Amino acid sequence: MMLQLSGLNAHYGHVHALCGVDLAVQGGEIVTLIGANGAGKSTLMMSIFGVPRASSGRILFEGEDITQLPTHQISHRGIALVPEGRRIYPRMTVLENLQMGTAKADPTNFQTDLDRMEALFPILADRRDQRAGTLSGGEQQMLAIARALMSRPKLLMLDEPSLGLAPLYIKKIFQIIRELKRDFGMTVLLVEQNANHALKVADRAYVLQHGRIVLSGTGAELLASPEVRAAYLDGGGGH
Amino acid sequence: MAQAIQQLINGLTLGAVYGLIAIGYTMVYGIIGMINFAHGDIYMVGAFIAVTSFTLLAAFGVSSVPFALLAVLVVAIAFTSVYGWAVERIAYRPLRASNRLAPLISAIGMSIFLENMVQVTQGARIKPIRPILTGGINLFTQGTFTVRLFETQILIIVTTVALMAGFTWLITRTSFGRQQRACEQDQVVTKVLGYNVDRIISVTFMIGAGLAAVAGVMVTVYYGVVDFFIGFVVGIKAFTAAVLGGIGSLPGAMLGGLIIGLVESFWAAYLSAEYKDVASFAILILVLMFRPTGLLGRPEVEKV
Numbered sequence: 078m079m080l081q082l083s084g085l086n087a088h089y090g091h092v093h094a095l096c097g098v099d100l101a102v103q104g105g106e107i108v109t110l111i112g113a114n115g116a117g118k119s120t121l122m123m124s125i126f127g128v129p130r131a132s133s134g135r136i137l138f139e140g141e142d143i144t145q146l147p148t149h150q151i152s153h154r155g156i157a158l159v160p161e162g163r164r165i166y167p168r169m170t171v172l173e174n175l176q177m178g179t180a181k182a183d184p185t186n187f188q189t190d191l192d193r194m195e196a197l198f199p200i201l202a203d204r205r206d207q208r209a210g211t212l213s214g215g216e217q218q219m220l221a222i223a224r225a226l227m228s229r230p231k232l233l234m235l236d237e238p239s240l241g242l243a244p245l246y247i248k249k250i251f252q253i254i255r256e257l258k259r260d261f262g263m264t265v266l267l268v269e270q271n272a273n274h275a276l277k278v279a280d281r282a283y284v285l286q287h288g289r290i291v292l293s294g295t296g297a298e299l300l301a302s303p304e305v306r307a308a309y310l311d312g313g314g315g316h
Numbered sequence: 317m318a319q320a321i322q323q324l325i326n327g328l329t330l331g332a333v334y335g336l337i338a339i340g341y342t343m344v345y346g347i348i349g350m351i352n353f354a355h356g357d358i359y360m361v362g363a364f365i366a367v368t369s370f371t372l373l374a375a376f377g378v379s380s381v382p383f384a385l386l387a388v389l390v391v392a393i394a395f396t397s398v399y400g401w402a403v404e405r406i407a408y409r410p411l412r413a414s415n416r417l418a419p420l421i422s423a424i425g426m427s428i429f430l431e432n433m434v435q436v437t438q439g440a441r442i443k444p445i446r447p448i449l450t451g452g453i454n455l456f457t458q459g460t461f462t463v464r465l466f467e468t469q470i471l472i473i474v475t476t477v478a479l480m481a482g483f484t485w486l487i488t489r490t491s492f493g494r495q496q497r498a499c500e501q502d503q504v505v506t507k508v509l510g511y512n513v514d515r516i517i518s519v520t521f522m523i524g525a526g527l528a529a530v531a532g533v534m535v536t537v538y539y540g541v542v543d544f545f546i547g548f549v550v551g552i553k554a555f556t557a558a559v560l561g562g563i564g565s566l567p568g569a570m571l572g573g574l575i576i577g578l579v580e581s582f583w584a585a586y587l588s589a590e591y592k593d594v595a596s597f598a599i600l601i602l603v604l605m606f607r608p609t610g611l612l613g614r615p616e617v618e619k620v
């Protein structure tokens with residue numbers, strides 16, 4: 078098991094955002110987490126990085142307990158996050174943003190990895206010296222993904238990568254997720270509101286509701302499940 | 317005319333010193349969003365370390381001026397940056413999660429503590445050193461007025477320009493500088509990407525303190541005297557420089573320092589030497605009233 082959350086609880090002050098979450102991701106898998114607004118999806122991803130710190134429960138990554146590890150050391154284990162809302166550095170150039178993705182990477186890999194990212198996202202090559210804040214939303218999302226990949230992660234976590242993007246970009250992002258799995262055996266944990274796309278790409282999926290996992294199964298099973306269809310597909314936006 | 321040129325020289329010298337200190341205010345503000353009110357006192361501590369080191373070197377019979385200067389600079393930077401580090405660890409880090417007022421009060425407390433510590437250990441009287449650089453060049457004479465450029469002024473301006481160039485390179489071109497700017501923009505993401513943000517903040521305080529220490533050494537050499545109260549007065553002027561330039565902007569801090577230095581020199585020469593401090597206070601109030609973002613402050617028009 079690559080990532081295993083067991084009995085994970087997280088709070089923001091008095092808000093109980095995660096209530097005993099159990100979730101597992103195996104190496105090479107794409108796992109999707111869907112849920113309505115405020116269900117706790119972003120909290121789940123961020124709590125793996127210790128912001129907020131789990132109030133109880135355990136987070137194992139490749140067998141190591143990382144629950145109490147300082148935030149900055151978690152990425153060194155091989156986890157990278159594309160945060161909700163992209164959160165690229167707007168007042169840095171595209172190149173500098175990519176450099177920021179290499180905290181513990183071997184510097185001799187930098188050129189190779191940069192070339193790879195620029196091949197994957199040609200727009201980044203054209204805009205290398207442009208301030209990232211001036212990129213379009215879709216371009217910023219590409220940059221956020223590339224920045225995460227620069228660390229050569231074992232596990233890539235994406236928090237609503239398609240949010241606010243035009244259909245063309247959404248297609249491209251899901252295509253890249255598939256390619257990362259196919260070509261590099263990348264393990265992916267994906268949070269999406271775009272349940273249809275996300276379940277199609279997923280090997281397995283979980284449904285989060287009010288901080289609890291209420292349903293899990295293969296992507297195909299959840300796609301077919303009447304509850305999921307009613308709540309997250311078929312035009313249903315919540316519950 | 318001659319007098320104006322003399323004031324220009326004096327003002328640039330003074331402005332260089334204010335600029336060095338202003339960088340510390342602006343960097344700390346940029347990274348943790350608070351005014352480090354103890355920064356002026358850090359500068360004062362740097363000046364006292366300089367006095368003590370100069371006195372010790374003289375006692376040991378060191379007569380080479382360049383060596384003495386270099387040694388004092390190294391010692392002052394080393395010790396003062398430890399002070400900067402300690403101030404952050406003791407007074408600010410434990411309060412980082414609390415509301416904005418708490419670290420501000422803590423900063424003022426730290427400032428009072430440092431002033432009193434120096435007053436108790438060093439005495440409340442003005443401390444002089446033996447003049448180190450006394451020479452100068454007579455540039456030209458007009459009527460009875462001779463425009464002079466002192467060696468100390470050359471030293472201050474050259475050192476400051478070199479230091480600011482090196483510092484600009486550090487921030488814009490190196491990996492550390494990139495991490496420092498990253499923390500200014502998004503600390504959580506910077507942590508998640510694998511950077512030790514606490515360490516970056518500590519180093520930021522140390523750099524700010526190190527630059528203030530250089531300013532302290534320079535002022536000691538320039539005026540030949542220090543006292544425990546300079547931290548407050550000079551601190552407020554440098555703070556004004558940082559606000560005038562646009563708090564959070566590094567070029568702004570340098571520019572603001574120069575302007576404050578020049579205004580003060582000309583004010584002292586043409587208006588009133590006794591009330592020269594009024595000039596910077598007036599500028600501070602005017603800027604806060606009419607242009608709080610300062611000259612080079614960032615207009616927030618990012619697409620995020």
Ligand SMILES: Nc1ncnc2c1ncn2[C@@H]1O[C@H](COP(=O)(O)OP(=O)(O)OP(=O)(O)O)[C@@H](O)[C@H]1O
Nearest residue numbers: 089092094112113114115116117118119120121161
């Ligand atoms: N920093 C915070 N402080 C206090 N409460 C928070 C904070 N962040 C999130 N919450 C609360 O925690 C709950 C879960 O929020 P979270 O952002 O994880 O939801 P989400 O599933 O990612 O929603 P969305 O789909 O809108 O992104 C919500 O009730 C939210 O209001």
Ligand SMILES: [Mg+2]
Nearest residue numbers: 118119120161
């Ligand atoms: Mg979210």
